[in-house]
Amino acid sequence: MSAVQVRRLWKTYGRQVVLENISLDVESGEFVTIMGASGCGKTTFLRILLGEERQTRGDVLLDGKPLPDEPGPNRGVVFQKYSVFPHMTALDNVMVGEEFAGAPFTARLLGKARRETRQRALDMLAAVGLADAGTKYPSQLSGGMQQRLAIAQALIRQPRILLLDEPFGALDPGIRSDMHELILDLWNKLKLTIFMTSHDIKESFYLGGRLLVLDRVRKDPHEPELYGARITYDLPLRRGRDARANASRTAPEPVL
Amino acid sequence: MKRLINLRPERGFGIALGALPFVILLAVYVAISAGRLAENADDKLLPSLATMTSTFVRLATEENRRTGEVLLWVDTIASLKRLLTGVAISMFIGLIVGLITGLIPYVQRTLSPLVKVLSMIPPLAVLPILFIALGVDELSKIVLIVFGIAPCIARDVQQRVEELPAELLIKAQTLGASTWQLILRVVLPQTVPRLLDATRLALGSAWLFLIAAEAIAATEGLGYRIFLVRRFLDMDVILPYVAWITLLAFGLDFLLRLVNRVAFPWYGAGIVR
Secondary structure (H helix, E strand, C coil), X not given: CCCEEEEEEEEEECCEEEXXXXXXXXXXXXXXXEECCCCCCHHHHHHHHHCCCCCCEEEEEECCEECCCCCCCCEEEECCCCCCCCCCCHHHHHHHHHHHHHCCCCCCCCHHHHHHHHHHHHHHHHHXXXXXXXXXXXXXXXXXXXXXXXXXXXXXXXXXXXXEECCCCCCCHHHHHHHHHHHHHHHHHHCCCEEEEECCHHHHHHHCCEEEEEEECCCXXXXXXXXXXXXXXXXXXXXXXXXXXXXXXCCCCCCC | CCCHHHCCCCHHHHHHHHHHHHHHXXXXXXXXXXXXXXXXXXXXXXXXXXXXXXXXXXXXXXXXXXXXXXXXXXXXXXXXXXXXHHHHHHHHHHHHHHHHHHHCHHHHHHHHHHHHHHHHCCHHHHHHHHXXXXXXXXXXXXXHHHHHHHHHHXXXXXXXXXXXXXXXXXXXXXXXXCHHHHHHHHHHHHHHHHHHHHHHHHHHHHHHHHHHHHHHCCCCCHHXXXXXXXXXXXXXXXXXXXXXXXXXXXXXXXXXXXXXXXXXXXXCCCCCC
């Protein structure tokens, strides 16, 4: 069974149609990049997966069950900005997810549980290349380091799917390619299922195992809000084929 | 020649510029006071600096022969007690009400209109009601301060909570936080420094309400003293008292700023990208 199933999903705001009739199956371990012009609804789609917004019609299933209509720990997220807590050190930022899980009332772990979580968080920081930054506040980190921290923070709860909303959009090109290697490395090692929006064509092709393009097919110049975006291309990419081959499954013929 | 908006004074010169208006005001005062005293040595309106200093020293050191109390400290302690109690209660109410109205839509719909209306009522107009209902001793003065500043602090805190980036709240939820945990670990720590800022702004009003209440009904206090000696035109008491109150107000403001800087090093450290 597919990890994520989207069935005839529509999203409208009043009269304005944003997404129309989106259907999609995504397997566990896929890296899906979602591309499209700004305002085409890719962020809306991601927000629906996140549970921040609710689809108007249709179903979204995660492991066969309808998605809860509020954000939860089975879906991790990294935003373009404001992704980490400014009042916590980097280490606390990573630990806090486990503290939410382990201490319902105080949201703070103590004693042995704290030491274990601390070690896991330190390992996670090391995995994203922030081994020495544990005591620093986000404002003392560069933009790229903040995004590394956001990724480490999102991964500590081992979410079923990881949602990235233009996570590298605000970074310099050099830093950006470092981040690409990092996220690919984590994807490989941890067998993550990733949805990532981007408006960068190169990035989308390079990172993705599968590329979705959202666009408005029908246009009415007098009433532009009448029609929403659909999936106009659904392209399996080389990286996705490799991943599927590794998972020793039969891959469909790659288009690219 | 650069444009005026691009000319910046150097550090030392900037401080000197800041001191200049004070020096000028002081010089003007001294000159006029000296002129009046030269005409009439008993003039009470603009006492000389020396008279004010000696009066202030007397108020601050001389014990009352009957009670053994020193007037300035009795007044200062009485006033500060009222002020700080009122401000502390207001901060507590403001924080709780502001935080939950800013965060929880159901509470916001329920309480927000009430808080808005309460903050519109001129507190001094309510003072007679407080005196009638609560008597003229400490309670009514503290309630006046609370009534005057708690709604403002609550509204300020509410606005700050609403301004928190939605991303942070979503992120916490994706990490599994319940509403309570979200308040405890994300919203509250980010709101406290903003609460201190809101309190700093409200301190001015708090002093106003304190002195107004003391002027009408009290037996000691800084405001009481000023209004008492007004009857005897004792400007040599009033002016140093005003300076003393200003100094206290400045000290409290400085203290709150210091707490913010030391306890919340991340606050004001620039917007997180």
